[in-house]
Amino acid sequence: MAETMEATERDLMAQTLRRLAEQFDGEPLSKALADFGFGQLLEEAPREAVSALFDALGRAGSMSAELHDVLLQPLTGLLNGATEAHCVVLPRIGAAVSGSLDGGTVTLRGLVIGRRPTTVFLAPVTAGHDTAWVSVADSPELTKRDVAGLDPALTVTDLSAMGVAATVVAQGEQASILWRAAATAGRRALGYHIVGAVGAMIDLAVEHACHRVQFGHSIGSFQAVRNRLAEAHVARTAAAAALELAWEADDEYLAGMLAKSLAGRAARITATHCQQVLAGIGFTAEHPFHRYLARALVLDSLLGSTTELRRAIGRQLVSAGTIPRLVEL
Amino acid sequence: MQVRDFRAGVRDWIDARGDEIVAALGDDSVDAQLDHQRRVQRMLFDAGWMRWGWATRLGGFGGSPIFRAVLGEELTGRALVHTASWSMHEVLGPAAAEFGQPELIEEIFPRLLRGDEFWCQGFSEPEAGSDLGSLRTTGRQQDDGWLINGEKLWTSFAQHATRCVVLARTGEPGSRGISAFLVDMDTPGVTASPLRTMADVDEFCSTSFIDVQVPAHRLLGEINGGWRIAQYILSCERGPIFWQRGAWLGHHLGMLLGAAHDAASQTTLGEAYEMLWAFRAQSKATQDRIALGDLPGPEASVDKVLIAAADQAVFDAARELLSGVIEVDDTPRGLAWRREWAYSRAATIYGGTSEIQKDIIATRLLGLPRSA
Secondary structure (H helix, E strand, O other): OOOOHHHHHHHHHHHHHHHHHHHHOOHHHHHHHHHHHHHHHHHHHHHHHHHHHHHHHHHHOOOOOOOOHHHHHHHHHHHOOOOOEEOEEOOOOOOOOEEEEEOEEEEEEEEEEEOOOOEEEEEEEEEEEEEEEEEOOOOOOOOEEEEEEOOOOHHHEEEEEEEOOOOEEEEEHHHEEEEEEHHHHHHHHHHHHHHHHHHHHHHHHHHHHHHHHOOOOEEHHHHHHHHHHHHHHHHHHHHHHHHHHHHOOHHHHHHHHHHHHHHHHHHHHHHHHHHHHHHHHHHHOOOHHHHHHHHHHHHHHHOOHHHHHHHHHHHHHHHHHOOOOOOOO | OOOHHHHHHHHHHHHHHHHHHOOHHHHOOHHHHHHHHHHOOOOHHHOOOEEEEOOOOOOOOOOHHHHHHHHHHHHOOOOOHHHHOOOOHHHHHHHHHOOOHHHHHHHHHHHHHHOOEEEEEEOEEEOOOOOOOHOOOOOEEEEEEEEEEEEEEEOOHHHOOEEEEEEEEOOOOOHHHHEEEEEEOOOOOOOEEEOOOOOOOOOOEEEEEEEEEHHHHHHOOOOOOHHHHHHHHHHHHHHHHHHHHHHHHHEEEEEHHHHOOOOOOHHHHHHHHHHHHHHHHHHHHHHHHHOOOOHHHHHHHHHHHHHHHHHHHHHHHHHHHHHOOOHOOOOOHHHHHHHHHHHOOOOOOOOHHHHHHHHHHHHOOOOOOOOO
């Protein structure tokens, strides 16, 4: 498979992934993706694979564990062979890393997104003033709590451990570069996932606005409703454009933060506006809207929320002392 | 010529000029601003940079509009010209070239590119803003041309303009009865009266047309075909003009870097940059499509909403980070920031309000039923 796939090939792949994401959820979806050869696809055409799968998950409202493979991609050189049994421990919401290394043992506090049979956990942690990547074998010493939270179907596990044995797989400058690369890969994937869910929310609200009649008119003909949905569309389009350029900008780390931040922004705007347009029916448990809302907002909080990323982006601009153009015509 | 070589060439050329092309920010009047622009434009024309991206029959060297976007970006990205005045040849040039009588256009276009001429846009009227299709200026056909009567409003730079693209009613009510004309501003009966903006600048005018005689060959396109030309002009705005405005915003955001000391101001800065990037990412795709020969359609309404939001985010950030400069600083620096901040307030209004864009998005892109 060439680095850039043919448009028809790409469309076909996206269609298949969308169908699988609609048909399956959780472990059966992971199995279907493995049969489809997603791992190889991710290796050969990461951009096409990530954009298609995570958009499909967002649209279908389903979940699988492939985020781990995306996060592990920058680390493959450090791991011997197969990564299927590896999971990445992401920092808890609001935290910068997933724990700390002290001597030969590690304290872990993090989140695992998506479940699969795991034998090894990999985590970015602090080691003094530096960053390190540690690998921790699964054991009864790890406390794992299945999180229900705002979005129970997201399959989040809160993982914590005090002073467990760990192997340092990367440290110093190398670990920090790898963490930035993994965070960027994760932000892109989460960005597509959010934008997919945002698209589903807009579709539900547009459908409703076209058919719901009040005061003798479809509510979609009222400017207040039209403006809300148009604003959601604008936010979604901007996030999608930023995600596209996150693969080609000359500072991928900055572009990854921007894309994730804009996806989170689209999630917030869309969740608010579409909820308002769907009104009473969108507030019921029976209507699917709330599941997309929860999905998008929880994903917004992972690997830096829009609010946190704006601060980080501003800080990077100030320290660089310039306003990067990131791409040229 | 490759775009990358063109960009490098323009940058080298600007660097080599040094003090010959000072920043336009210090200009304190529209007169000074336009004098400065004429001088810069003449130099760019003589050096050839101004001619890329325009057809040879117009006095250009050919190539896609990307060249014009890059030139605009390099100039406004260093504030060497003002975006508002630098965009007028971009707003009106492509439509005149497309719809104007060829002999006339080939004669006058090189003068527009060289900066010898400056054109303005006579669209809005006192009773026709967002509802442009209801305009009331009339064009009455005579033996040897047209007689135009009416009043135009918000005509930017009309008092300095050589020519004006005027929309006038020549047929039935609504958008199907409108024609477009290229009118000389020195024709008897044309009067441009400056209106001061809240930015304290005589940027736009109320322009009246009383029994203005316009020769037949000044009709652009077909009789009653003016709506198509108006759409074409608005569509062209999504090209190089937006791209260079983005660069102008980036330049101003860069001037705030030294003022973001604490977490709150860094967040404000980050958010403004995020909005600018949202625009730039979206506009990049639009510019690429234009380079392939596409004319932006309703999907480019998204670009307009985004650049207006970025514009206001950048200057809102300036007001916050420059603590007091916009409110109470009377030095030239304070005046310049105040002018730019005030101008940004109109970003959601000019060129089709954000509400009109959202209405287009709702109907054409989301498929909602038309407004009640």
